[in-house]
Amino acid sequence: MAQQKKAVALISGGLDSMLAAKTIMEQGIQVEGLNFFTGFCVEGHTHAIRQKEGVRPKRNNALWVAEQLGIKLHIVDVIEEYKTVLINPKHGYGANLNPCLDCKIFMVNKAGQWLKENNFDFIITGEVIGQRPMSQRKQTMPIIARESGADDVLLRPLCAKNLPETLPEREGWVDRSKLHGFSGRSRKPQMELAQRFGFDDYAQPAGGCCFLTDAAYSSKLVDLWQNRGHKNYELDDVMLLKVGRHIRPKAHFKLIVSREEGEDRFLQGYKNDFISLFCTSHNGPLTLIDGTPNAEDLTLAGQITARYGQGRGAEQVDLRVRFPDGREKTLQVKPLTPEQMPKEWFV
Amino acid sequence: MSRQLLNARRLLCPLPVIRTQDKVKQMQPGDQLEIICTDPGVMQDIPAWCRINGHTVLATDTQTGEYRIILQVGDNG
Numbered sequence: 001m002a003q004q005k006k007a008v009a010l011i012s013g014g015l016d017s018m019l020a021a022k023t024i025m026e027q028g029i030q031v032e033g034l035n036f037f038t039g040f041c042v043e044g045h046t047h048a049i050r051q052k053e054g055v056r057p058k059r060n061n062a063l064w065v066a067e068q069l070g071i072k073l074h075i076v077d078v079i080e081e082y083k084t085v086l087i088n089p090k091h092g093y094g095a096n097l098n099p100c101l102d103c104k105i106f107m108v109n110k111a112g113q114w115l116k117e118n119n120f121d122f123i124i125t126g127e128v129i130g131q132r133p134m135s136q137r138k139q140t141m142p143i144i145a146r147e148s149g150a151d152d153v154l155l156r157p158l159c160a161k162n163l164p165e166t167l168p169e170r171e172g173w174v175d176r177s178k179l180h181g182f183s184g185r186s187r188k189p190q191m192e193l194a195q196r197f198g199f200d201d202y203a204q205p206a207g208g209c210c211f212l213t214d215a216a217y218s219s220k221l222v223d224l225w226q227n228r229g230h231k232n233y234e235l236d237d238v239m240l241l242k243v244g245r246h247i248r249p250k251a252h253f254k255l256i257v258s259r260e261e262g263e264d265r266f267l268q269g270y271k272n273d274f275i276s277l278f279c280t281s282h283n284g285p286l287t288l289i290d291g292t293p294n295a296e297d298l299t300l301a302g303q304i305t306a307r308y309g310q311g312r313g314a315e316q317v318d319l320r321v322r323f324p325d326g327r328e329k330t331l332q333v334k335p336l337t338p339e340q341m342p343k344e345w346f347v
Numbered sequence: 348m349s350r351q352l353l354n355a356r357r358l359l360c361p362l363p364v365i366r367t368q369d370k371v372k373q374m375q376p377g378d379q380l381e382i383i384c385t386d387p388g389v390m391q392d393i394p395a396w397c398r399i400n401g402h403t404v405l406a407t408d409t410q411t412g413e414y415r416i417i418l419q420v421g422d423n424g
Contacts (some may be wrong), residue, residue, distance in 0.1 A: 037361055060361055060388070063395040072400050077365045239359070269357050 005012065005173040006030045006120040007155075011073060012209050013061025015047060015202045016126030019193050022070055023112070023157040024124050027174050031124070033073040034114055035062040038082040039238045040211045046345070049058070074131040075088040077200055078110060079235055091143075095288045097220035098210060100135035101143070108148035119321070122168045128190075129159045129183040138162075150302050160192070211242065220246050223347045227251060227291075240288075243267065245337045246347035247304060253291025254347065255301055257308055272324050277305045281318035284309020299333060306335035350379040351375070358411065360388035364396050370406075375396065376422045379405065384414045 009021040011033035026030050044288040066073035089099030104127075111123045129138050141163060145154045152167040155174070155260045160166070161181030182189045194202060211217045220241045223232045227248070240256055243263050248254040258264040264286045267276070274288040275298075287305040289298075300320055306317035312335050319331040353370050355363035363384045370380060382393065387409075393416050394404045401421035408415040 034359075037365060041361075058388075060392045060395065063392055063399065065363070066399045067395055070399075073396070075361050075365050075368060075396075077362070121380070193411075 003133050004028070004030055004031070005122070005168070007122050007124050007168075008115055008118070008120045009033050009071075009124045010107060010111055010126070011035050011062050011065055012126070013063075013065055013127065013203055014209065015187075015190055015194060015199075016128060016131070017201065018065045018069065018126070018202060019190060019197070020124050020126040020157045021065075022197050022199075023070065023179065023193075024155075024174060025069065025071070027178060029174065031069070031071050032120070033062070033066045033069075033071050034111055035073055035075045036078045036082075036110060038103075038210070039079045040082075040086075042209050044213060065202075074114070076110065076114075077308060078106075081110075082106070082258075083232065094133070094213065096213055096215050097221055098218075099215075100132065100211040104140075104144050104209075105200060108144055108150050108154060112148060112150045112153070121173065122155055123150055124155050124157055126158060127156045129162050131182075131185060138293070150337055157180075217241060220347050223248065223254070227254070236273070240270070240290075244285075245308070247341075247345050248347050249300055249304065249345050250297065253289055253293040253301070255295055255304055256288045256290065257305060258285040258287070260268045263337045266301075271322060274324065276322045277301055277319050279306060279309045279311060279317055280320050281316075282306075282309050282311030282314065284311065284317070284319075302331040302333040303336045304341070306333055307337070307341070309335075311335060348377045349383050350373070350381065353380055353382045353405055355384045355386075355389070359386045361399055362390045363389045367393055367396065368400075371400075371418075371420055373404045374420045379402050380398065380418050380420065382416045382418070384416070387414060389414050389416065 007024050009017060009031050011017045021031050063073060085099055085102045089102035090099040094100050108123060113321050115123060119263055127136050129136060129141060145151055155168050156163060157168045158180045159182050160176065160179035162183055165176065168174045224237060243266055244256040244258050246254060246256055258267050267288055268285045270288055274290060276285060277287045285305060285308045287301060289301055293301060302319045307317060311317040315334060316332050317335055321329045353366060355366050363386060365380055374380065390407060397404050397418055399424050402423065403419045404416060405419050406417045
């Protein structure tokens with residue numbers, strides 16, 4: 001009796017990868033899921049930052065999809081390796097700092113490595129020709145297969161009929177006639193297939209799964225790179241760009257001002273890494289200072305912090321400045337008015 | 348059977364799940380792992396990860412202001 005073939009599916013948590021995996025499972029193939037954590041994923045940890053008390057945390061869609069499919073999911077930390085993809089993408093960026101094509105090549109390559117280490121037979125993705133303007137085009141499909149090294153062990157079940165036969169099809173591991181020929185940006189075929197499989201709850205496809213597709217986030221990352229003079233980053237940098245108002249009054253320092261209680265709690269965790277400020281005379285935000293401010297700059301930082309607190313209309317607001325080594329000092333400032341804060345300060 | 352501790356404080360999901368997954372890979376079926384976290388998302392994500400990978404959540408606790416989960420590694424751990 002022939003040994004059961006095994007496929008590893010890239011699971012993003014969206015509908016397409018869910019349908020691709022299910023399509024192959026329907027053919028009696030054993031499927032396990034892989035999900036890569038780059039640090040820029042919208043899924044997961046970001047939900048927690050602005051989590052309000054008593055509100056149920058959002059689910060991790062990749063885990064949820066795996067549970068719906070009844071498959072194992074392996075979440076892989078690729079934060080360090082992903083830096084090369086983001087800092088110097090061979091195929092360039094999309095509308096913002098999203099290196100979608102290089103990212104897909106990277107992930108399929110990683111899936112290929114996992115495949116070999118775990119004795120699986122082929123890789124499946126939820127790609128659809130024409131679905132995404134940068135990475136999911138007819139021209140990019142062979143580029144991904146070739147440059148990832150996956151070649152014809154990469155099967156795209158949702159659009160396979162529009163592509164050359166792959167190894168699993170040629171060898172008869174999967175029946176090509178039961179695969180799909182989706183193309184274009186319409187979501188209708190996916191919706192219909194979801195209905196056929198009985199999936200009535202799934203993550204909405206709009207919005208993307210990566211912060212790098214977001215213009216505001218990308219501009220903060222550009223600002224970070226420009227002011228540091230290099231493009232390297234740590235996970236904490238990536239996390240902090242997702243939180244608070246980012247205000248750069250001078251080139252040599254930037255403020256991160258919390259917008260609500262969840263962000264306040266999150267930023268508290270960085271008080272030993274950055275100079276921090278908070279109002280003592282009124283309720284107000286917590287501010288971190290990234291850079292090397294002098295005494296005059298600290299006063300300006302206090303005025304900006306006070307502008308976002310309940311003392312914004314007061315003549316004087318008292319603040320405490322805390323340095324990473326534990327030293328503290330107090331400040332008395334008059335809050336800036338909105339008119340005193342030029343638009344160029346806002347990153 | 349051994350019992351191990353994983354400190355996943357300050358990590359936000361899915362990192363506590365990834366750390367749990369990596370730790371469990373080094374453990375034997377029947378072993379127990381106690382995970383201590385500060386991200387409330389773990390109360391949803393780690394039990395989901397356990398369900399799909401065949402592990403059992405033995406206990407959860409939120410009384411200390413942190414989130415504590417004790418799991419038992421499954422047979423295919």
